[in-house]
Amino acid sequence: QDGETKVIGVSIPAATHGWAGGMNYFAQATVDRLEETYPQLDFVLATASDPAKQVNDIEDMVATRNIDALVVLPFESEPLTGPVQNVKASGAWITVVDRGLSQEGIEDLYVAGDNPGFGRVSGEFMASALPEGGKIVVLRGIPTTIDNERVEGFQAAIEGKNIEVLGMEHGDWNRDKSFTVMQDFLSKHPQIDAVWASDDDMAVGALGAIEAAGRDDIKFVLGGAGMKEMIKRTMDGDAMIPANVTYPPSMISTAIEITAVGLVSQAPVSGDFIIGSVLVTPENAENYYYPDSPF
Amino acid sequence: MSDAAVAASPRRLRMTVIGPILALVLLVIAGALMNPNFLGWDNVTNVLARSAFIGIIAVGMTFVITAGGLDLSVGSMAAFIAGLMILVMNSLIPSMGAGIPVILVGMAVALLAGLAAGLLNGILITRLGIEAFIVTLGSMGIYRSLVTWLADGGTLSLDFGLRSLYQPVYYGGIFGITWPIIVFAVVVVIGEIVMRSTAFGRYCAAIGSNEQVAKYSSVRVDRVRLMTYAALGLLVGIATIMYVPRLGSASSATGMLWELEAIAAVIIGGTVLKGGFGRVWGTVIGVLILTLIGNLLNLTDFVSPYLNGAIQGAIIVLAVVLQREGKART
Amino acid sequence: MSDAAVAASPRRLRMTVIGPILALVLLVIAGALMNPNFLGWDNVTNVLARSAFIGIIAVGMTFVITAGGLDLSVGSMAAFIAGLMILVMNSLIPSMGAGIPVILVGMAVALLAGLAAGLLNGILITRLGIEAFIVTLGSMGIYRSLVTWLADGGTLSLDFGLRSLYQPVYYGGIFGITWPIIVFAVVVVIGEIVMRSTAFGRYCAAIGSNEQVAKYSSVRVDRVRLMTYAALGLLVGIATIMYVPRLGSASSATGMLWELEAIAAVIIGGTVLKGGFGRVWGTVIGVLILTLIGNLLNLTDFVSPYLNGAIQGAIIVLAVVLQREGKART
Amino acid sequence: MGDAVTVLALRNVSRSFGPIEVLHGVDIALRPGQVHALIGENGAGKSTTMKIMTGYQPPSSGQVLLDGQPVTFANMGAAEDLGISMIHQEFNLAEQLTVEQNIFLGRELKRGPFLDKPAMRARTRELLDRLECRVSPDQVVSTLSNSDKQMVEIAKALLRETRVLVMDEPTAVLTRAETAILLRQVRALREAGTAVLFTSHKLDEVEEIADDLTIMRDGRVVWTGEAAQMDQHSMANAMVGREMSDLFPVKAATPGEVALEVRGLSVPGFSRDIGFTLRRGEVLGVAGLIGSGRTETFEGLCGLRPATGEVRVFGQPARIDHPWQAQTLGLCYLTEDRKTRGLLLGKGLRENLTLQALSKFDRGLLDTGAEERALDQAITDFDIRGHRGAMVGNLSGGNQQKLLFAKTMLADPQIIIIDEPTRGIDIGTKQQMYVLIRRLAAEGRAIVVISSEMQEVIGLSDRILVMRHGRITGELDGDATEDAIVRLAMGVTPTPLKEPA
């Protein structure tokens, strides 16, 4: 290049729960690392606590930092579509992570997990782990499209498998809330065979409640997203945590890295990278265990 | 009375007036030094336009607080109104087509819903005599839930065709000044005039400083108070009209914590939380300070984004320290 | 004054006293009818134990509000203290081993940090004379950021060995009553005695009622006010000591919105938001009402979980309507 | 008055608020075992002088001498610790606290770390009994009548058992009987060697109790000496700086049409079955003891509290649930409680003056010019003295009262109910007020004057209603004797101010 500095804007949701925390960590770490590697690149990293703030951040990046590329993990798809489209119109490179925009063809690069797949894999595991069928309770995340997609995927997968969902409540991807909700599920239902916590933070909360209640009817808790402590327990053969379903927060690293490479080298990097959700079992857990990650 | 005596001294008066302005000026200077684009047209209009939502609401909040009230429900009220507006507009498209009339109906719905929500808060507070804090905490939960329920846990999106028709309301404008800025300016000017120069503004301050005295002076206390909440509701409706074209959607995350920001802006601007004294122009400065802090933090990357909140918190306190400087000495 | 005047009439006095209790009783009856497990030992201890965190904090908040103050920072203060405590304990394991001493140090850290944070709020409020709302809004942002930063955006987890050693502090107890419940009860009893039967409690009410009068009566207003914030900080520390062993972790989501819950509990309990009158036992009822609503909603599934918040909001308002019933007539 | 026996004194004290000096080189000396009266017009600087003597305000220049030694009080509690306490002109009670809590505020009795409530309650009971005040120690202060609040204030000061007791218009809100009780306490204190400084606009009391007398005018001491050298008339002349004529104007009522007709008015908890008729051009006096429910009755009439009954205004049946409805009908009530119900203490004169009649200045926007002119007018008409830009809370008590009067009159009511019209007003202004009230009647307005000052009721009214226990016990005509009123008000013979020796 002609020695000109290029600026990459990275806009992500703030670390309000474990997965997002991990994602924040990976974003920050990747930015730090790439700034070392590519002196001609400059990064702006902004975290947003709600969609409107995220739109503000993106506007600021364009107006004051003249970004050449934007890596965005939309808080929500709908509200970010227009603003990102405007960035695109300014000529910048767009990388969208995890949550697709509500309009096709804006992004140059799409790196994402697979939410319906996440639910499906979870549901399939649930069905196979309870071959006779059984009673389960479900902890849901913060009411969002992501959560809806996961739950729909899950429900589709357990359809006709004789699995009775006793109750679903929002645990908001939060340990404390899930602890409370699980305690109340335990009071309400004398017999629960398994819990789909749908997220490892919520699984931690649910496990705490189960342990405290001393109930032994619950055979296992299925979390998700691959928190290192939980992967470790699966790896160690903990019967309560027989499996996990990946939804790696490190996908943001992948996205930033590819974007950087594309910007520096003009290599053709556009396209879709869908990172499928994989079932983690004691057999393959080692491959998904990153002891240094905060998540 | 000694407090009051201090308040009247010219020195102190000066600081409470100059304080917030000074804080704002310092922030602007800091911004300009950090980034040459900061004072660029784009950034300035961006900042002003995005101040508009909270700003319009905060003007209404100034009246509510001046009259000794409080409203915690504005953020979720905005989310609910946005959701309702989108639902109504989407459902009208089959019958009315995706045209301006639908948008006008949507706007009317927003205004009516805002007014109704404000009146409801106000009626509960004045008729039942329940603390405003509790009533609006309750309605905050109710509206937040309703929008989640309307959106089925997800996001309500405005029909795409309609959106491009509606977008100019946020992005368009006249003479390069976008509508949100214009509307905000109009609301502020009207608000300032009402607060300063009308009976209504006077009554708000009287009720906030001593409800009993206002009552004995034949002020229709309940009606004035009700009107502050109704006006705030209406302004939330107006803010929502500007907000929907920007993001084209509403979800349970819409308007999160706006109430806190609006109240903070009002108080940074010098209005007294316990009522009795309010100034609209101060609120505007408060809103701008709050928005600018966020903007500034995006201009540079001195600090870990994790610490943004800390810097924001520190600046808020400092901005208020500036105006209270007189008091520290006594 | 009209409020207070009404308050004294016997009928109204009865309702303000009976109101919150009645609301609580109604909730309990509703719960018992809807689910037989509701009054089971397990559920009762669960509910009481989970009330403990907010409850302990709300007792302190009662004093702060009675003295005419407010503290928005308690939730993030708790998160910060929890984070700090975990960090300190983890870092001491190499040198001190994973034993009781480390836990004791951790507890000391929590108490000291709480006290320091409370004092800091208090000093800013009393010395600089800034509205409590602004100071604690600022410190709320600061602590929330600090814990995110300490946790590197993620979760701080207590060393596993230590956790099992520490867990009895939440899950253990004597005579089947767990420690959080015991500590909560002790805090409430002490709080009630201090509020009712010590000069400090009286000074709080006097300051909240009329600061000038308190000053004229040689009450050391600033010191009393400072002490309310310090005491609240200390209680946040105590609440955190109970909180950490529960799940052994802290993150930026810890203690989210606790401030709102604590303030709501205080006001549902009958303490006056503008200060001058407070009662600790009322606060306890307020906390129990808030916790029970959540518990009930989880135990039944009449409605879409999306609407939980709406029901919660409605019940909060109703609970307060019950105690204000007298006023609606006038 | 030799210096040797002086306990507390001011020497050449001046005091300024901002650029305005309100005290100019004041000298005053209190002797132990003597009652010293300080009198002067509204705004003369009496309260300011007293606050400086008791450490609530520092002097701008000059000295405060305690036992002949200059002292400076570090804070507001400091003087009290040295045995000097003060009853403020404006109520200084925490409204939400109980009587006992207020009396002991700042000096609670303790047993170990805890409050000794039984002891405090007993002591409170004892003090209140001494003052013949029947409120319960556990009553919340906000529910008390003005006079009971004053008794609580006095009890609070008595508790302190001080060497110097300073009382700023303690009798302004008291009736004759209560005043007698208070004066008895003052005599007891005098016997015990306490130095007492007090102010009052009721010159008969001053003549009655004072040993020493100081008269102030416009921030200066204009006369000081033995009280015995002055009679009421010469005091009044010295205060106002001119020859005082008759206090009350001639009654020249020519009653016109019926303005107000009340039948069977009841205010739950306070009064029952009140009925009377009021004509244009008439001044109707309402007398009664404290607690007879006069205030509440008329507040009920004006929609300020729940009431039932039949009311006709100018012949039309009226339903009045809110004060603004009363005002629309031309009916206004002027409160006896200027501090918590009458004025916004934190606001300026103009905002206060026009609050009740704001619609007059409302031309879409408020016409501040017209408001300023109205203020000019009110300042002249009512002789309001004080800095024009001041906050109302900083006006002297009497000037606040005048402003309150001006404020109500601005609404141009046809029927005016004035509750304790001259509370805290100096004798010169009082005379002006009486003239004004008479003039309003002559203009054809109908006026009700509720007053605890018998002479005022008698001197001003064309007819007098007497209330007792929430009922009207009789109606007298304008030249009734005090004795007749008191007989109706309490069913016994009047309490003489003078202690039977």
Ligand SMILES: Nc1ncnc2c1ncn2[C@@H]1O[C@H](COP(=O)(O)OP(=O)(O)OP(=O)(O)O)[C@@H](O)[C@H]1O
């Ligand atoms: N805090 C203050 N700030 C400004 N001016 C004040 C303040 N306090 C008193 N003044 C002014 O000082 C003057 C004297 O007031 P002061 O209260 O001493 O009068 P007073 O003799 O007690 O009158 P009254 O009989 O009406 O009670 C008045 O003009 C008053 O407005």
Ligand SMILES: Nc1ncnc2c1ncn2[C@@H]1O[C@H](COP(=O)(O)OP(=O)(O)OP(=O)(O)O)[C@@H](O)[C@H]1O
């Ligand atoms: N609920 C109550 N219980 C006991 N006493 C009460 C109650 N309400 C009012 N009182 C007493 O009734 C009396 C009513 O006083 P009110 O003000 O009506 O008398 P008033 O005739 O207007 O005399 P003044 O105006 O001189 O005080 C007061 O003494 C008050 O203490």
Ligand SMILES: [Mg+2]
């Ligand atoms: Mg005075």
Ligand SMILES: [Mg+2]
């Ligand atoms: Mg009265």
